[in-house]
Amino acid sequence: MALVTVTDPARDYLAQLIEKQDVEGMGVRIFVTQPGTKNAETCLAYCPPNEVVPTDEQLDMGKFTLFLDHNSVPFLEEAYVDYSKDQMGGQLTIKAPNAKVPKIDDDAPLPDRVNYILASEINPNLAAHGGDVSLVEIVEESVAVLRFGGGCQGCSAVSLTLKQGVESTLKERVPEITAVRDVTDHTVTENAYYQ
CATH class of the missing domain: 3.30.300.130 (Fe-S cluster assembly (FSCA))
Incomplete structure (x- = not known):
């Protein structure tokens, strides 16, 4: 099971957005702001090569690389990125059930x-x-x-x-x-x- 699941429609949609940026080696970074709090937000952003952080985890998405912010990794477990077409064009959704609270082990205090x-x-x-x-x-x-x-x-x-x-x-x-x-x-x- 991948840490972050990106559905095929979401992958294609993100690849199209990246192509329009016209930057060689452009990727996408996924990160959580205020992780582990009730105000946690899961975000996607363009990640040009000069903004890649050595500690990022990298997932090959075929047409682009998905970079996982190192500090956000425990909060991104079981995250799910999807894209669905609708009348307005479409919507990208990110579900990260562990963004507000990191998953804990059964033997945790x-x-x-x-x-x-x-x-x-x-x-x-x-x-x-x-x-x-x-x-x-x-x-x-x-x-x-x-x-x-x-x-x-x-x-x-x-x-x-x-x-x-x-x-x-x-x-x-x-x-x-x-x-x-x-x-x-x-x-x-x-x-x-x-x-």
């Missing part, structure tokens, strides 16, 4: 694994309500102490969200976790999604 599940699976769902949850600490008997923020703070549905969504997902994905405790001050309700 418990807090790292909990944070990974929060960032990759739980917070994207809470974001629809303008909310998020973060790990405060893991206390005795592997209880994850969490704090809800944004639209989850003071939300009347948070105990349901906590028990059915967050706790069940965490216990399923990180079997060592025995329970989840919420330390959020839910008396503050001004941003709550449900009041």
Whole structure:
């Protein structure tokens, strides 16, 4: 499995764009800005030969080379670049599921694994309500102490969200976790999604 998958339509589209640049040896660089944060963005840019960095990983795309920014590599795992034609011409899409959080190993420390599940699976769902949850600490008997923020703070549905969504997902994905405790001050309700 390639680190980054570029579909044939995306490859052809990028090759056409590069031809128009009329620069010998022009490639494409893929990188992540603010990797490992919720503001991470995955970007593609032209990469002329004089901007190639020795530490870049290089993938041969046939008509051009795709350069992977060295520091972005852990965040580009399972990234997917596609191009689909539409009425307006077409759209290039980049999906990088690990841009906001690098993939971690099964033997990573418990807090790292909990944070990974929060960032990759739980917070994207809470974001629809303008909310998020973060790990405060893991206390005795592997209880994850969490704090809800944004639209989850003071939300009347948070105990349901906590028990059915967050706790069940965490216990399923990180079997060592025995329970989840919420330390959020839910008396503050001004941003709550449900009041």
